[in-house]
Amino acid sequence: MIRPIRAFKLSRTVLCVAGVAFACMLASAASAAAETTVVYVKESQQAYEQQLASHEIQSATFNKRVRSLHLTLKNGQHVLYRYPAHDSKSLEAKLKAAGIPVSALTPKAAKAEAAKTPVKHKLRYIAGGILIVVIVIVVVVLLIDRRRKHAQE
Secondary structure (H helix, E strand, O other): OOOOOOOOOOOHHHHHHHHHHHHHHHHHHHHHOOOOOOOEEEEOOOHHHHHHOOOOOEEEHHHHHHHHEEEEEOOOOOEEEEEOOHHHHHHHHHHHHHHOOOEEEOOHHHHHHOOOOOOOOOHHHHHHHHHHHHHHHHHHHHHHHHHHHHHHO
């Protein structure tokens, strides 16, 4: 049997590759948008007292539900200090005496922060795995379709 010579149509392959590339760009854009949150670096009591004495603290926000103090330093850095129980009043008095604006989180915001758990990139791994599975399925379907068309000729 003489097989007719046909030019291979790249349109379907190009369309699949473009779709996969578009999905990758959407996933990277979503992860970049999610990374704009403020990250607080934990610090010790000695570091907090040193910053207070050297007037490096710009503002402070208390979360009395989890006994934490969010500090914004004058250099733009954000730090988190966890203080011992029943120590919030003395810390607040020291901060106000140093002329630092002090605020407290609302109960709703404090509760939301207490319930927040670290993600540790679990969702990224899941999305990456799904993306790899989709790519493998597309490649397998294209190969099977190509073989079927080749066998019909």
